[in-house]
Amino acid sequence: MADEVILLDFWPSPFGMRIRIALAEKGIKYEYKEEDLLSNKSPLLLEMNPVHKKVPVLIHNGKPIAESLIAVQYIDEVWNDKSPLLPSDPYQRSQARFWADFVDKKKIYEVAKNLWTKKGEEQEAAKKEFIEIIKLLEQELGDKTYFGGDKLGFVDVALIPFYTWFKGYEIFGNFNVEKECPKFIAWAKRCIKIESVSKSLPDQDKVYDFVVQIRKKMGIE
Amino acid sequence: MATNDLKLLSTPSSPFALRVKIALNIKGLDYDNIVETMNPKSDLLLQSNPVYKKIPVLIHGDKPISESAIIVEYIDEVWNNNGTPILPSNAYDCAIARFWVAYIDDKWYNSSRNHLVARNEESKKANFDQMEEVLLRLEDVLNKYSEGKEFFGGDKIGFLDIGFGSYLSWLRVTEKMIGKKVLDETKTPALVKWAEAFVAHPAVKGNLPEIDKLLEFAKGLVQRMVAAAACPK
Numbered sequence: 002m003a004d005e006v007i008l009l010d011f012w013p014s015p016f017g018m019r020i021r022i023a024l025a026e027k028g029i030k031y032e033y034k035e036e037d038l039l040s041n042k043s044p045l046l047l048e049m050n051p052v053h054k055k056v057p058v059l060i061h062n063g064k065p066i067a068e069s070l071i072a073v074q075y076i077d078e079v080w081n082d083k084s085p086l087l088p089s090d091p092y093q094r095s096q097a098r099f100w101a102d103f104v105d106k107k108k109i110y111e112v113a114k115n116l117w118t119k120k121g122e123e124q125e126a127a128k129k130e131f132i133e134i135i136k137l138l139e140q141e142l143g144d145k146t147y148f149g150g151d152k153l154g155f156v157d158v159a160l161i162p163f164y165t166w167f168k169g170y171e172i173f174g175n176f177n178v179e180k181e182c183p184k185f186i187a188w189a190k191r192c193i194k195i196e197s198v199s200k201s202l203p204d205q206d207k208v209y210d211f212v213v214q215i216r217k218k219m220g221i222e
Numbered sequence: 223m224a225t226n227d228l229k230l231l232s233t234p235s236s237p238f239a240l241r242v243k244i245a246l247n248i249k250g251l252d253y254d255n256i257v258e259t260m261n262p263k264s265d266l267l268l269q270s271n272p273v274y275k276k277i278p279v280l281i282h283g284d285k286p287i288s289e290s291a292i293i294v295e296y297i298d299e300v301w302n303n304n305g306t307p308i309l310p311s312n313a314y315d316c317a318i319a320r321f322w323v324a325y326i327d328d329k330w331y332n333s334s335r336n337h338l339v340a341r342n343e344e345s346k347k348a349n350f351d352q353m354e355e356v357l358l359r360l361e362d363v364l365n366k367y368s369e370g371k372e373f374f375g376g377d378k379i380g381f382l383d384i385g386f387g388s389y390l391s392w393l394r395v396t397e398k399m400i401g402k403k404v405l406d407e408t409k410t411p412a413l414v415k416w417a418e419a420f421v422a423h424p425a426v427k428g429n430l431p432e433i434d435k436l437l438e439f440a441k442g443l444v445q446r447m448v449a450a451a452a453c454p455k
Contacts, residue, residue: 071320071321
């Protein structure tokens with residue numbers, strides 16, 4: 002029986018992008034279903050993720066998996082014949098899980114949101130926090146090509162989507178990430194050269210336009 | 223010195239440290255339990271978990287692992303031939319277990335904590351309602367996935383049992399502090415039964431904090447948290 006894989010997603014969602022990359026890495030055919038989160042949530046979304054009512058949701062043969070990092074691990078475990086995202090060594094796996102969890106615990110999305118929604122002291126505080134997070138990640142990357150070593154891994158997949166939002170962060174936050182964290186940008190540029198990544202991520206300019214649109218809707222000058 | 227060279231940095235009151243202890247017990251593993259005072263934090267803790275500086279930390283040989291859920295998965299993977307499996311073998315069931323543990327660590331952890339330090343009735347109620355919602359959802363999950371067996375994991379305690387069970391002592395303490403049932407057999411009968419079975423489980427029972435001691439600790443903690451929140455910055 003052929004696998005039926007559906008991804009409920011919203012194109013600018015960094016969390017959705019993670020799953021897109023994982024599916025692309027594994028060469029999995031799937032149906033992409035766009036949820037327009039600027040309007041009403043679809044009945045399918047509410048049925049498939051009744052607890053959080055959020056995207057992304059991966060649906061495999063009718064069974065939903067919510068929470069992007071959980072879905073990526075699921076994909077890695079089920080389609081384990083190619084492109085492993087998690088290392089095979091248990092200690093390395095624990096470290097990969099730790100740093101992917103760090104990305105979510107530090108709430109890069111929320112911290113960065115303050116960069117393009119707030120002003121003054123609040124914005125400055127967000128900038129400081131954002132740079133601290135990126136610097137810590139740079140430290141963890143060290144001299145490796147990717148967080149996964151020689152190949153794209155779990156942490157790379159968890160983190161690279163946020164790079165598509167950087168134009169918005171930088172313009173509204175009035176700073177340059179490359180100046181503050183050159184190693185991070187070098188890593189990001191390496192990642193987006195990978196086909197599974199580049200074809201899964203939207204254009205930075207498109208995301209920037211989206212940020213502009215949202216700010217307008219929120220009534221921010 | 224433990225033969226597997228395992229050290230656990232813990233505190234007696236931490237539900238997260240308890241998860242690791244239970245997992246180690248399920249696998250029949252000896253370990254050095256190093257009780258941290260947290261004030262000040264030991265050099266070993268600061269070196270082993272420089273990112274969060276929190277317990278629990280499991281140190282296996284010279285390798286530190288932090289974050290309780292991640293530690294439990296590590297233990298299950300390394301000692302996969304010991305005792306009984308903690309994570310389900312089926313990938314989908316694994317995803318479900320991970321989902322619910324993440325849910326609990328977000329919704330239960332925050333609402334149960336905030337409920338204790340809430341400064342007005344409105345906030346207290348909102349947090350209590352969230353706690354109730356968590357319990358009702360877990361009741362559903364238990365009925366759906368246990369297939370009539372004792373635990374979320376079936377016959378044996380698994381990842382989700384450990385994930386929520388580790389909070390039970392604090393739940394009892396909360397009940398004493400507010401003088402009201404939180405886990406209520408009229409609302410979540412299966413969960414009540416499950417809780418009794420969980421705390422009696424051999425891998426769990428010797429490791430639970432004494433409720434009276436935990437109550438004193440909780441009262442002191444709540445006082446400090448409320449005072450800190452009230453202080454002008």
